[in-house]
Amino acid sequence: VLAGPGSGKTQVLILRIAEILKKTQMNPYNILGLTFTESASEEMKERLINLIGPTGYDVNITTFHGFANSIIQEFPFLFGQTIAGEEGEFNLADWRPLDDLERLKIIEQLLTNQQWQYIQPLKNNLFYLREISRALSDIKRERLTGIMNYELRSKDKNINNNNVINRTKELFRLHELYQTELAKRFIYDYEDMLNWVIDKMKVDWELSLLYQERYQYILVDEYQDTNNSQLALLKILTSFYKDNPNLFVVGDPNQSIFRFQGASSQNIQEFIRQYPLAKIINLNQNYRSGRVIIDAAAAVINHNEQDFKEPLQTVRKYDGRITSIEYTNKEEEVGGVADRIKTIINRGGGAQEIAILVRKNNQINDFIRACEERNVPYQVNRGENILDQPFMERFLILLETINQPLDKIALGKTAYYFRNQIGLEQAALLAKRGRNDNQLDDKTEEFIQKIDRLAKQAPGLTIDQILEKTIEQFSLINEINEQPNRLIILDGLKTLFDNAKQFKSNNFDQWLKQLRDRQKHDLNLITKETIWGKNDGVAIQTYHQAKGEEYTTVFLPQMEERLWTKKKSDYFALGRLVNEKDSVSARPGFGRDELPSLDGIVTEERRLFYVGLTRAKRNCFISHEKTSLPSRFINELPEKIVGKKIIEETDRQKVKRLELSIQPLGLINISQQEKDWLRRQTEKLTLSPTGFNKYLNCPKDFLLNNILRIPMADDPGLIYGTAIHGALEKYYHQPELKIAKNRFQQLINQSTMSEDDKKRFLAAGGKLLTAYVDKKKMEFVRPAATEYTFSKSRLNDIPLGGKIDKIDWLDESQKTVRVIDYKTTGRAPSRNEIIGQTKKTTGSTLYYLNQLKFYWLLGQLDKKFASRWLIGETALEFLDNDHRFKTEVFSFSNKEINQFQDQIRAVWSDIQAFKFPHNPQSTSCRFCHLWDI
Template sequence: LDKTDADPSTILALTFTDSAAKNMRDRLAQLIGPTAYYVNISTFHSFCADVIRRYPEYFPIARNSEPLTALERFEIIEQLIQKTKLSSIKPLNMPLYYLKEILSSISDLKREGINPDQFEKIIDQDAAQIEQNQDDYKKAQLAQMKKNIGKQRELLQLYRLYQQELRTRQRYDFDDMIMLVVEAFQEHELLLRLHQEQLHYFLVDEYQDTNSAQNKVVDLLASYWGDKANICVVGDPHQAIFRFQGASIENMLGFVDRYQEATVINLAQGYRCTQKIYDSAHTLIGNNKLSQVDSQADSAKNKLLKLLNQPLKSAVDELRPTADIPDNPIKVYSAPTQTMESIFVAKQIKELLDSGTEPDEIAVLYRYNSDSIEIAEALTKWGVRYEIEGGDDILQREFTNQLLNFFQILLDLRNTQEDQLVYQVLHYPWFKLDSLKVMKLGRVAGKLKLSLLEVIDRGYSSIKKAELQAVLSEDEFAEIKKFTDQLYHWSSLDHQLLFTHWFERVLKEAEIFEWLQAQPNYAQLLSELNSLYRQVKSMVASDRQFKLINFLQAIEVMREHKLQITVEDLNIKKGAVSLATVHKAKGQEWRHVFIIQCVDGKWGNRRPRNILPLPEGILEHTQISDKELNEDERRAFYVALTRAKDSVTVCYPETIVNDNHTDEKSASQFLYQLGDQIQIAEDEQLLNQADELLQKMIEPPVTVQPSLDQRQFFELILKDFKLSVTALNT
C-alpha cells in the first residue's frame, strides 16, 4: 500500500480462525487506519462461502442452503452403509463399526482436494505398485496392504454415494465449501477471471497447516501471473499439528516447487520465549526426521530445511532486564500419583496468584479433553478460577442433562412411560417446588404402589381413601398438581408451535431464566443454554416439521456416536487460569505454562487406531514412511513448550489408576530430549502433607466467584455484535 499505491481491495489475506482474521484486521487498522477495512481479510471458509453466496449459479446447491450438521452427516453415512453391499468395512455382527472412520476419511480426502475420481486413480496406482513390488514385502505385510486396498475401494464406493446424496438434496458439508469453489474455478473460466481481476495480492497465514484444497484456491487465484504472482505465505513447519498425516513440510516444499522464483525469508528471532526455552525446543524438535537436511543434495528443499533447522534467537532476553529473566525456566516434576500431580499444579498456581501474577497469565496444557477433569477439580478445591478453552461438551454438563430430562418427561407424558425420572425432575431447583413435599408425594406413591403421576391423576380423594392425609396435606397436593398440569400443557404445545418457539416459550414459562440470573455461574450456564439453542435452530432450519420427539432422538444418536455440542467459546480470559488442549492453545501465549500427564503412551509412543488407512499417494511432497514414529506428538509438545514467556513446568505421575487398576507409568521420552536446560523440581512439603492434601480433595470445594460479572459477560458477547440498519428500522 505504501510502495505501490495499490488498491486495498485487491489484497486477499487468508487465515484459519475468525479470531485470527479479526486480530489481523485490528493490527492493520492500528498501522494504516481506516484503509484496513477495505483489505479482504477472512478465513478460507468465509472467503469460499462468500463466493458461493455471490455466484450461486455456479454451484449445485439450493439457495440459502446451510452446511450439513455433524448429526446429518452421520445419518446419511449410516443409511448408505445399511443399504450398500460391502464386506471389508461392514462386519456382519457390527455393520456400523467403521462409521466414524468412514466420515473422517471422507473429510480428509476433501481437505486434500481429492474427489472420488482422483481417489480411484490413487488407489489403482497404489494397487499396481503393490502388485509390481510384491516380492519386496513380507507375506503378512503384503496381505495387510492388499486388505487395505479392498477397504479403500469400498470407501470410494461410499464416497461416491455420499456425494450423490448431497447433490440430490442440494446440500453440502463443511469440507465441501472449499472443494466446491476449487471445482467452480477449474470449470468456469469466467468465475475465476472475475476474481483474478479483483484480487492481485495474496497472503496466507499459518501456512504449515493449510490443506491441499485450501492451497488450490490460492494457486488458482494466483495462476494468471504464474511465477510472477504476488503471493506471500507465512508458517512454521515445526508447529504443523493440524496437517493431514502430520505432513509438516508438505506445504513449504510444495510452495517452493510451484513458485521456483520465490524468496525465502527466515524469521530468526522469536519474541515470546526466553532463550533457554527456545534452545530446549530446538533440541527437542531436532529429533524429527522429515525436517532433516540431506547432506548429499543441493536443492531448493535442502536450502529450505537448512533455514528451518537454525535455532531461534530470543529478542526477549535483549529487551528485558537480566533480573527479569528466569534462571531455570523449564522444570520437571515427578508425582507419585495422578492426584498428587494435580495437587502440585494447583498449589504452584495458587502460589503464583498469591505473589501477584494475574490468573490469565497462567495456563495448564494437556493432550486430550478428558485430561482436564482432575486438574479442574483440584483448582476448584484450591479456590482457583479457571476457564476451559474451546468449549466443553454440554451433553456432559449437569444443567444440560437436567434440561434434557425435563424435555424427556414432557414427551413421555404422551405415552404414560414416565418413571423414576419424574421424581428426579420435580426436584430440579428452577421449578421451586418444595423438595419435602415432593418426597411426601413419593412416599404416598410407594404406599399405594402407583407412579407419581398416577397418584396425581387420581386426585386427592385416593389419598383420603387410603387414609394418608397425615403424610401429604391437600394444599401440598394441590401445589404439585398445579405444576404437573403445567407439564401436560407444555407437552401439548409441542404440536402447535415451531420447535424453536416451543423451546423459547417453555424456558420462559418454567422461569428458568429467572433461576439462571440468580446463580453465581450465570454466564457459564447461559452460554451453555445458548449453545443448546444454537443446535436447536440448526436442526429446525433443515426441517421445519422438527418436533420434540425428533430433537430427543437426535440427542440420543449424538450420545451414541459420541458427537459433541460444544459450549460456545466466548473468549473469556479475564480473571481465570486457562485450561486447554495443545491444539486449542495454538496461537496463544502465557507467562507461566504447566504441561501435565507427560507420560509415555500419551506424549509419544501413542498407538493410533488407524483401521481405515488412506493411501500415501495423497501427499505429493512427503514420504510418510520416512517419518520417525513420534514426529506428530513431538511437534505437539514443541507447541506446548513454546506457549510460555517465562516458565514451563512439565509434570508426570508415576502411577495412574484406571478401572480400579493401578498402572505404573514412565516419563515421556520428550523430557529426555530437552537438553540440559531443565531443572528437577522437588516439593518435600507436598509429600509430607500428603494425607492432609488428599483429604482436601474430597472435602466440599471452596466457593469460587465467577471470573466475570453479568455486565462483563454481555460486554464480551456484544463486542463483535453487528446490527444492520434494516434491522434497526424494523
C-alpha cells in the same frame, strides 16, 4: 518466509501489508489475507488497524472457508447452476448444511444397504463408522476424489498393507454413494463449500478473472498446515501471474500440527517447486523465549528429520528454568500444579502470564476444578457440550415427559429432577405410586397439570414454541437466574433452540430421539466457542489452542507416554496416496512416504510438544505421575538445563487436598466473571439498524435479546416477512409468478411454523404475491441488486452492518441508486405517521427513518458499495394486507446524517459502559421483569 516460534511471523505479515500500501498504488481492498481460524483473522485485523489506522478495516483478512462463503454469497445464483440433484438443477438456497448426526446415519444406511468386504467387519458391520465419517471429510479437504491406484509402503511389518489399501478403495466407492445421497437430500458438507468454489472457478474464467483482478496481493498464514483444497484455491487465484504472483506465505515445518502425518515440509517444498522465482527468507530470531527454553526446544525437535534446518537464536537475555516434576498420583499432580500457580500469583506474578497446556480437551476440567477450589482466577476458551450439563438433562427429561405424559418412569424421573418445585417427599410419592395417588398435594397436582396442558398443546406448536412454553410454565428462567453458572446454562439453551429450529421436521418426538441418538453415538452438541472465566486469569487450554500464544510461565502436566504416543489403528491410507490421474495432490513428493508407523506418530507428537514448550518465555514446569511411564520427550530434554524433582504429599497436605475436593464450590467472582464475559460480547458486537432501534426502545431488552440472546421461539410474522422477501428476490431474478410462489412455499414449509400457521400464511402470502406481481409486471425493471449485505463498516471504531432488500437504479450513468427496505405489515402507515406528525405514530413507525438513515450511512462507509453505487434516495416499500404496495421515498442531508452519527456514537458508548436500564414505556419486553442482571 520460514518463521520459527517467537520470530514475529504475524507481525511480519502485517508489516508486509503496510509496506504494500505505502510503496504501491494498491487499494486496501485489493489485498487478501488468508488464515485458518476466525480468532487469527480477528487478531491480524486488529493489529493491522493499530499499525496503519482505519485503512486496515478495508483489507480483507479472513479464513479460507470465510472467503469461499463470501464468493458464494456474492454470486448465489451462479453457484446454483453447478449443484444438481437427480431431478434437475436447484439453487444453493434450496440446500441445507449437514449435521454430524445425519452424516453418521447416512453412512450407517449405506453400510447396511450395500455389500462391503473390507469396511464392514462380519461381527460388527458399523465398526468403522466414526473413522469413515472422518475419512470422508479428509477426502474432500485433500481433494482426493478420482484416485484409482496407490503406492503404499511401510517400514512397520505389523501393518497389513493389502487390507488397508482395499479398505481405502472401498472408502472411495462409499464416498461416491455418499455424495449422491447428499444430492438427493439437498444437503451439503462443510467441506463442500470450498470445493464448489474451486470447481466453479476452474470452468468459469470470468469468475476467476474477477477475483484475480480484485486481489493482486495475497498473503497466507500457517502455510505448512494448508490442505489440498486451500492450495487449489490459491493456485487459481494466482494462476494469472503464472510462476511469479504477488504471493507471500509464512510457515514453520516444525509447527505443522493440523495435517496428515508427513505433510509438514511438503507444502513448502511444493511452493518452491511451483514458484522457482520465489525468495526464501529465514526468520530465526526468537523474540519470546530465553536461552534455556530455546536450547531445550532445539534439543527435542532435532530428533525429527528436517528438510529446512535453521537453528533459532534468542534475542532475550533473561534467565529461565525448566523443571521436571514427578508426582505420586494424578490427583496430587493436578492439585500441585494449582498450588504452585497460586504461589506464583501470591509472590506478585500475573495470572494472565501463566498457562496450563494439556494434550486433550477432557483433561481441562480437572484443572478448572483445582483452580476454583483455590480461588485461582482462570479462563477457558471452548464450547460446552450441552448434553453433559446437569440442567440440560433435567430439561430433556421434562420435555420427554411432556411428549409421553403417561410414561410412569419418565414422570418419576421428572419428579425427582424437579423436587425443588414439589418437595422431596412428594417427588418420592409420585415416582413410586404414579399420578393417581391420593396423597399428592395441590402443588404436585398443579405440577402434573402443567405437564398435561403442554402435552395437549404440543401437537399444534412448533418445537421451539414447546421449549419456550415449558420454560415459561415451569419458571425455569427464574431458576437459571439463581445459578452461579447462569451464562453457561443460557448459552446451552440458545444452542438447544438453534438445534430445534434447524431440525429437518417439526416432529417433537423425532427431535427428542435425535438428541438421545447424539448421546448414544458420543456426538456432542456444542455451544459456540466462548471465553469463560476472568480476562486476567490463568489460561487452561490444549496445545492446539495455544498455537500463537505466549506466557511467562507454562505448565505441561500429565506428560505420560500413554497420552502422547499411543499407536493409532491404520484404518485408511489417505495420507499416503499417489494419484496417477488428475487429483490436485498428484505432484512430486506427495504421498510417497510410508504408511503411518510408530516413528511417524512420534514425529508428529514431538512437533506438538515443541509448540507447547515454545509458548514459554522464561519458565516451564513439566510433570507426570509416578505410576505411569513418562513421555520420551522429557528424556530428550538436555539434563544439564532441566531441574528434576520428586514430590510426595505429606499426610497434612493430602488431608487439605481432600478437604478442598469435597467442599461445594461457592460463587467465585461470579459478578466479575459476568462483567468480563459481557465486555467480550459488547466489544465484538456489530450494530445493525434493528439492534440500534431495539436499544433505543429498551436497553435492557437489547441486552437480553442481542447480547445474552435469551432463547425464544421464532415469531411466525417474522418468518412470513422473510419468506416474502425471499420470494421477491427470486422474482426479480426470474420474473415469473409461479417461480416466486414456489420459493415462498418452500421457505414457509421448511420453517419452524406450526402447521396451522403455515396454512394461514401460505394463503395470505399467495394472495399478496399474486397482487404484487400483477401490479408491478407492467413497470418491471431489473434491480441493480437484491438482498445486498453491507460489508462490515466502521464509524470511527464502531462496527456497523446491515442488509438491504433491493437496490434500484436512479441514473446508471451517474451510478446513483435508491435503496429499498420492504416492510411486511398489516397496514401501511401514512408518511406523517412515519415522520412522527400524527397521534397514530408508534415506536415502530418512528424507527423506520432510523433504519433508512442507517442504510444511507452504510452506503457511504462500505467501500465495496461505494465503489459501485451512490445512494440518491432511500425508500420504504410496504407489502401490506390491503395490497396497496405504496412506496415512501426519503433523502437525507449531510447535517441529518451527521446528527444521526452522533446518535449512534451515544448508543455505542452506553452499550460499552453497560448501561442497560429497563424502559417502563416499552410494550415489547418479554423477559425484562424476569431477568435480574
